[in-house]
Amino acid sequence: MAEMNRRLLLAARPTGMVDASIVRQDEVAVPEPGAGQALVRVQFLSIDPTIRTWMDDAPGYLPPIGIGEVIRGAGIGEVVASTSDRYAVGDMVFGMVGWQDYALAGEGQGARQVLPAGVEPALALNLFGVNGMTAYFGLLDVGQLRQGDTVVVSGAAGATGSAVGQVARLKGAAKVVGLAGTDEKCRWIVDELGFDEAINYKTEPIGRRLRQACPNGIDLYFDNVGGEILDICLGQIALRGRVVLCGAISTYNEAGRPAGPGNYRALIGRRGRMEGFIILDYADRFPEAQAAMFGWLAEGKLHHAEHVVQGLASAPDALNLLFTGGNTGKVIVAL
Amino acid sequence: MAEMNRRLLLAARPTGMVDASIVRQDEVAVPEPGAGQALVRVQFLSIDPTIRTWMDDAPGYLPPIGIGEVIRGAGIGEVVASTSDRYAVGDMVFGMVGWQDYALAGEGQGARQVLPAGVEPALALNLFGVNGMTAYFGLLDVGQLRQGDTVVVSGAAGATGSAVGQVARLKGAAKVVGLAGTDEKCRWIVDELGFDEAINYKTEPIGRRLRQACPNGIDLYFDNVGGEILDICLGQIALRGRVVLCGAISTYNEAGRPAGPGNYRALIGRRGRMEGFIILDYADRFPEAQAAMFGWLAEGKLHHAEHVVQGLASAPDALNLLFTGGNTGKVIVAL
Numbered sequence: 001m002a003e004m005n006r007r008l009l010l011a012a013r014p015t016g017m018v019d020a021s022i023v024r025q026d027e028v029a030v031p032e033p034g035a036g037q038a039l040v041r042v043q044f045l046s047i048d049p050t051i052r053t054w055m056d057d058a059p060g061y062l063p064p065i066g067i068g069e070v071i072r073g074a075g076i077g078e079v080v081a082s083t084s085d086r087y088a089v090g091d092m093v094f095g096m097v098g099w100q101d102y103a104l105a106g107e108g109q110g111a112r113q114v115l116p117a118g119v120e121p122a123l124a125l126n127l128f129g130v131n132g133m134t135a136y137f138g139l140l141d142v143g144q145l146r147q148g149d150t151v152v153v154s155g156a157a158g159a160t161g162s163a164v165g166q167v168a169r170l171k172g173a174a175k176v177v178g179l180a181g182t183d184e185k186c187r188w189i190v191d192e193l194g195f196d197e198a199i200n201y202k203t204e205p206i207g208r209r210l211r212q213a214c215p216n217g218i219d220l221y222f223d224n225v226g227g228e229i230l231d232i233c234l235g236q237i238a239l240r241g242r243v244v245l246c247g248a249i250s251t252y253n254e255a256g257r258p259a260g261p262g263n264y265r266a267l268i269g270r271r272g273r274m275e276g277f278i279i280l281d282y283a284d285r286f287p288e289a290q291a292a293m294f295g296w297l298a299e300g301k302l303h304h305a306e307h308v309v310q311g312l313a314s315a316p317d318a319l320n321l322l323f324t325g326g327n328t329g330k331v332i333v334a335l
Numbered sequence: 336m337a338e339m340n341r342r343l344l345l346a347a348r349p350t351g352m353v354d355a356s357i358v359r360q361d362e363v364a365v366p367e368p369g370a371g372q373a374l375v376r377v378q379f380l381s382i383d384p385t386i387r388t389w390m391d392d393a394p395g396y397l398p399p400i401g402i403g404e405v406i407r408g409a410g411i412g413e414v415v416a417s418t419s420d421r422y423a424v425g426d427m428v429f430g431m432v433g434w435q436d437y438a439l440a441g442e443g444q445g446a447r448q449v450l451p452a453g454v455e456p457a458l459a460l461n462l463f464g465v466n467g468m469t470a471y472f473g474l475l476d477v478g479q480l481r482q483g484d485t486v487v488v489s490g491a492a493g494a495t496g497s498a499v500g501q502v503a504r505l506k507g508a509a510k511v512v513g514l515a516g517t518d519e520k521c522r523w524i525v526d527e528l529g530f531d532e533a534i535n536y537k538t539e540p541i542g543r544r545l546r547q548a549c550p551n552g553i554d555l556y557f558d559n560v561g562g563e564i565l566d567i568c569l570g571q572i573a574l575r576g577r578v579v580l581c582g583a584i585s586t587y588n589e590a591g592r593p594a595g596p597g598n599y600r601a602l603i604g605r606r607g608r609m610e611g612f613i614i615l616d617y618a619d620r621f622p623e624a625q626a627a628m629f630g631w632l633a634e635g636k637l638h639h640a641e642h643v644v645q646g647l648a649s650a651p652d653a654l655n656l657l658f659t660g661g662n663t664g665k666v667i668v669a670l
Binding site for chain 1: 394395396561566580581582583586592593594595596597598599600601602603604605606607608609610611612613616
C-alpha cells in the first residue's frame with residue numbers, strides 16, 4: 001500500500017493548555033488486519049475534555065497515554081478491509097480509534113460498536129454517543145432526578161451540558177438553569193434548547209444570579225467544570241440536593257492539585273450527596289438511553305449542535321476549544 | 336420557690352475556642368409548668384461538637400443560638416413536677432434541655448423522650464443516644480456498609496467514632512482503621528474496642544500509614560473531622576467508595592471559610608460518593624438501632640466510655656475538650 005497512516009503521538013506531557021510541542025506527527029505503514037480483524041479508516045474524532053486528563057502522568061480511570069503513543073480518543077470510521085465476521089466492508093464503527101488515519105478493529109483490539117444504518121456520525125458522537133449517554137445516566141441514575149427539581153448545569157453550551165438541560169426538562173425538572181461563557185451561548189441554550197435561565201459566568205455575579213434563579217436552592221447540580229462554580233453551587237444546595245460530578249474542566253490545565261470546594265460542609269446540614277461516575281460503566285444500558293434520545297429527536301424535542309474542525313493536525317487546537325469555550329455543542333475533528 | 340434556675344446564656348459569638356467571655360450565667364425563678372407541662376431537673380448534659388456550630392451566626396440545620404438565649408444542648412433530667420399525662424414525677428427524660436438546671440417538657444416544648452427504666456443516663460446519652468444512633472445509621476444507611484469493606488474512621492476515640500469502628504466490625508467490615516490523637520487513645524481503640532489498626536494523626540504520616548493499612552483503598556470513610564484528613568482519605572478512596580460526612584470538628588473553630596478537599600476529583604474516576612446526614616432525621620428508626628445496640632452490649636461485644644465533668648459552669652470547658660482531644664469517649668456534664 002502506498003498510502004500511509006498519519007498518527008499524532010504524545011511527545012511530551014503538557015503543562016496547561018496543549019500546544020504543538022506536546023504532539024509529534026509521524027507516518028507509518030497502514031496496518032494489515034490480522035485474522036478476525038478489520039481495518040478502519042477514521043473519519044471523525046470525538047474531542048472530549050477527558051483526553052486532556054489522560055495526557056497527565058496521574059492515576060485515573062484509564063492509564064495515562066504513554067509518551068510516544070498515539071493519542072487516545074474516541075471516533076468513528078469506516079471498515080475498508082475485514083477478515084472478521086463481525087465487521088463488513090462499509091460498516092461504520094465507533095470506538096477508541098485514536099488520533100490517526102487508520103485503526104484496527106476486532107481480535108485483540110478495544111471495543112468497537114457498529115453504528116446502525118441511518119445514524120449520522122455527528123449524532124452518533126454526540127447525543128447517541130458519550131455526551132448524550134453521560135447526560136442521561138448522570139441525571140437519572142447518579143443524580144436521581146425527581147419531578148419538580150431545580151437543576152443547574154455548568155458547561156451548558158457544551159455537548160454534555162446542552163443535553164443535560166434538555167433531558168432534565170423532558171424528565172420533569174421544574175426549572176433548568178445553565179452556566180455558559182458567552183452571551184451568544186446563553187441565548188442559544190434559552191432560545192433554542194428551552195433552558196429557563198442562563199448565566200454568563202464570565203460577566204455576571206454567579207452566586208447572586210443563582211440565588212435569584214433558584215430561590216429554594218439547587219436540587220441537582222450537574223458539574224462539568226469544578227472550581228469556583230462547584231463551590232458556589234454546593235453553598236446553595238437544597239435539602240437532600242445532589243451534585244453529579246461529571247468533570248472538572250476548569251482544573252484540567254492547572255498545575256498541581258486544585259483547590260477543593262470549601263462549601264462541601266453544606267452537604268452535612270442539608271443532607272446532600274456528591275457523586276462521581278464514569279459513563280463507560282453504563283455501556284450495557286446505552287440502548288435504553290439511545291431509544292429515549294431517538295424518540296425525543298423524532299418528536300422535535302431535543303436539539304443538538306456540532307462544532308466541526310477539519311483535519312487531523314487540528315486535533316490539539318480542537319481540544320483547546322473545550323477549555324477556552326470556543327465551541328458550542330460537540331467538538332468533532334473531520335479527517 | 337426559693338430555689339433558682341441557673342442558666343448559661345450565649346453572651347457573644349465565639350471566634351475560635353469558647354471561653355468565659357462568650358458565656359453569661361444568670362439565675363431566674365424556676366419555671367412553673369403550665370397545663371400539660373412537666374418540670375424537669377436537668378442531671379446530665381450531652382456535650383457534642385454540633386453545639387459549637389450553633390454558636391456561629393451561620394445558616395445550619397437548626398437556627399443559630401441567639402445572643403442572650405440559653406445555650407442549646409441535649410441532656411437528661413428527672414421530672415419533678417407534672418400536669419401532663421405523658422410525664423410522671425420520677426420519669427427520666429431526654430431532649431434539648433439546654434445548659435440550665437431546669438427545663439420544661441410537654442405542651443409547646445421540644446421533643447422529650449422518656450427513658451425506659453434501667454437504662455443508665457450515661458448509656459442513654461452515648462450508645463443509645465445521638466452518638467450510637469449516628470454511628471449506626473451513618474454506617475448502614477448513609478454509608479451502605481458492605482461485607483468485606485475496609486472502613487476508616489476519624490475521631491475514633493470519641494463517642495461517635497468509637498461506636499462506628501465497633502459497629503462496622505459487628506456488621507461485616509473486613510478491616511477497621513481508626514485515627515486518634517494520642518498513643519493512649521490508639522491503644523484503647525485497638526486493645527479494648529477491637530479496631531484492626533490505629534493511626535496517631537498527630538505524630539504519624541497519615542497518608543503513608545493509611546496506604547499501608549488499606550492497600551486496596553478505603554471503601555468507607557466515616558468523617559468526623561474534615562480538613563486534611565478528609566482530603567487524604569478522598570485521595571485513597573477505593574472504587575465505588577463512600578465518604579460519610581458526619582462532622583468537621585477540625586474546622587468548627589476556624590474563622591472564615593475552611594479550605595475544601597482538593598482530592599474530591601477522585602470521586603469521579605473512582606465512582607465515589609460523599610454524603611452528609613443529620614441524625615435527627617432518623618428519630619423514627621432509633622428503636623431499631625437501640626435494639627441492635629442492646630443485643631451487642633448484652634453479648635459483651637460493644638464497649639463504651641464516658642468522660643464526666645462536674646458542674647454546669649464547666650460546660651464551656653467540656654465543649655473545648657472535643658476540639659483539643661482531651662476526652663476519650665462521650666463527654667457529659669453532671670449537674
